[in-house]
Amino acid sequence: MNTKRNVTIYDIAKLSGFSPKTVSRVVNGEQNVKKSTFEKVTKVINELNYIPNTYARSLINKTKNNVLISIQSTEQFPIKWIHILLEKITIECRKHGLNIMVEYHEPTESLENSILSSSSSFIGAAVIFYEAINDKRIRFLKEKEIPFIVFGKSSMADVLYVSNNDYEALFNLGKYLVERKLKKLVMLIALETLVNKDRVRGVQDAFRAEGLDVDNIEVVYNIVTIEDTYRYCKNMFTKFNLPDAIFVSGDEKVIGLNRAFFELDIKIPEDVSVIGFDNIPFAEYYSPSLTTIGQDYVGLSKEIVDRLIHLIAGNTELSSIELSTELIIRESVK
Known part of the structure; x- marks a missing residue:
């Protein structure tokens, strides 16, 4: 036989x-x-x-049509803006016959039991959220020759990414604040990432362009969660030591600020102006409604999926892109 x-x-x-x-x-x-x-x-x-x-x-x-979205978990989950962007990416993928898998990965965990590792032979491409220094997910994807994109600015020159233009967004905000005579700013920011460094640099350059000293800007890192925001605002501010404006890097975290200021009898925008980032749907219904920087969720999803399609087809002659945002004026800035 x-x-x-x-x-x-x-x-x-x-x-x-x-x-x-x-x-x-x-x-x-x-x-x-x-x-x-x-x-x-x-x-x-x-x-x-x-x-x-x-x-x-x-x-x-069929494998080529499977796209894994790998999101590194952080203390600030759940995050509404990620859910919005995932929804837009999913809709865009469906238009092109791509299947989506989403995995939340703890940075301290091994990749051994992850979808990325256990099902790598069925993954045609991947999208990485929250790139870390020496990111093991990226090392794995390169070793397995699986094409991928990073959402948010990448620290690696050879990595393709799609991002907001965070520098431009905060430069425009800085100019807007100075035009409204709001010259002392506190920035409550999460981790010291490339994205957040760009945001700080954008405001600083706007102030310089208007002839203001950047010492008017106080940057506070490691304000990651709603609770972090609440505790910082409750412990650090009174009616007598407020800046002109506070930028909170994430609309959801403004909930913590609002609670702290309610307890301290600090009025928005009469006593201090407040600006967020993301333009999540319920930011419009805060009291007062929140001035914020809106991400172009539809545009971001289209740019991500367009690059995925090219990568899956074998086209590696692609460039990274940063999309403009929109400053949305509401009631929280006087």
């Missing part, structure tokens, strides 16, 4: 020295394969008389 086993792409990968993913690209005639790689893999294919299995090829094509 003939028990000869069929040749697989894993056999070809082992003999050629390339990954199964690279062999798969050669077998499927993709364009993003180096000529030398193509020739070496093709030589092994011919030597083994490998014939692609039609069903296997069908599975490969």
